[in-house]
Amino acid sequence: MIDTQTQPDSTPRPLRVALAHDWLVGYRGGEMVLDAIASLLQRHNHTITRIYTMFDNASPLSPTLDPLPRTVSSLNARPESLRRWLLPRYPKAVEELSARLRRDHASEPIDLLISTSSAAIKSIQPPPGVPHICYCHAPARYLWSQTDNYASPDLKGRLRALGLALFAPRLRAWDQATAGRVDHYIANSTHTANEIRRCYRHDAAVIHPPVRTDFFTPDPATPRGDHLLLVAALEPYKRVDLAIDAALRLNRKLMIVGSGSHEASLRNHAKNNPLISFVGKVSDEQLRDHYRRASAFLFPQIEDFGITAVEAQACGTPVVAQHAGGALDSVIGSSTGSFFQAPTPESLAEAIKQCPTPDSSDHGACRSSALRFTSETFARLMNEAIAQTVNQANR
Missing domain, CATH: 3.40.50.2000 (Glycogen Phosphorylase B;)
Incomplete structure (x- = not known):
């Protein structure tokens, strides 16, 4: 496990890094973390080869992420309205992306794989000899912790609950069996670290997500309401x-x-x-x-x-x-x-x-x-985690 209390032996040479993310369909908390990781890699002169993802609707995300090449799974060709029904196909999509990553590595080798995941992409298989860091927002909630909360009283919600009941045992088995494809887990909270230990039987370092505390600030001139x-x-x-x-x-x-x-x-x-x-x-x-x-x-x-x-x-x-x-x-x-x-x-x-x-x-x-929870704290700890991982892999 990465030790966030220990300084790395040295800063690694410029690296070639592949990123993997569950889906690129909007800019929310998970994409903010992906963006922050990509930004710190570029600041340290590392090269991001491409992003591997199951779904990509090609919408603008950020100046850092938008220019990066992307490899998507064949599930991306399905209509967006059907995507929430494709859960049983996620393992096949991830294995497909793993094969694409191996082929890309054969012609353009990478030094490190970093996945950011709250669903299935943590199971992407790195090429032999390439270390894999997973920044885990959560073991898949729909499988491990909040299955009931993904249902609703309407017909679609009831059908979704029925589908989860049918497929969850097989998907949990695959999710657990592929947990060892990650060399080092990083959790976004103590709660998530405990969940990783419970679900995957792996330890995880805790590095909290970056928050834009320079933008979200108090303003004494703004009157407070009672609402x-x-x-x-x-x-x-x-x-x-x-x-x-x-x-x-x-x-x-x-x-x-x-x-x-x-x-x-x-x-x-x-x-x-x-x-x-x-x-x-x-x-x-x-x-x-x-x-x-x-x-x-x-x-x-x-x-x-x-x-x-x-x-x-x-x-x-x-x-x-x-x-x-x-x-x-x-x-x-x-x-x-x-x-x-x-x-x-x-x-x-x-x-x-x-x-x-x-x-x-x-x-x-x-x-x-x-x-x-500043962006600076996140960047420092992530950079140290990357250096530790690469240094350990090279020993």
Whole structure:
């Protein structure tokens, strides 16, 4: 296992590095980490040969990622509307990408493979002699931890649940059998490191994702409101329904930022109550303003890390989180937020009442907590992990 407390023997020579990512269909937390890794590789004069991915919709991602060559699986030819039904085909897609990587390596050798994964791409097979680092956001949630949360009451949700029940045992067996293709796991939180140990029986170093604390900052000139804020994809596992019920129980306003397939169901759940407002997608500048104006940020779901909880704290806003998952790394109870134990509206409502007041100064507890997760810290630790891995492989 990589030791993040130990300095590497030396900085490796310029390397040729292949990247692998589950899918490139939008720019969210996983793509932010991929972008940060690609950027630090280029800053250290390493060459990124290409990105291997199961799906790519060719949408713009970032100035760093967009110019990089990409190799996609044959599943990418299927209509986007069918992709969530292709889960049983993921192993074949990854094995196909492994074969492509071996062929590419034969003509243009690489020194290192780095995968960033919360699904199947961690199982990509590196060429012989090439070390493989996996930055793991989570062992596949739909197989190991949140299977029930990927279902919903509608017909599609019930069919999805049935499909998971049928295929999950075989997919879990493959996922576990291929865990040894990774030489060094890096987890995004202590929670994820524990999950990697439980699911794959491998140890993992913890390097938290980078958060843009230089952008998400407090602003004493921005007035605070009394409303609550939630920022999430509107999907069942985000437990937005729990936040709605708790806010209504307390007669508090709740602003919900985000979109997703569950939006209509959640609007129906809120019953057009004027206390609940759905804002939809917003720009980064608008999101920062929402963080700065809220009295508390609600984080009702179990996340593997949860970048939004750190962004809120970076703006001086305390977080009310379930006492589980990545929030245990990022939220300091009674100082930068409060925890609730049971996933019930009553428990969440009580935690909201116990939440500390926001602090819009540069030296407040929330801001200080967020500064543990800067981009600079991430880059330093990842660079050290890369150097250790390459040095060990060359011994």
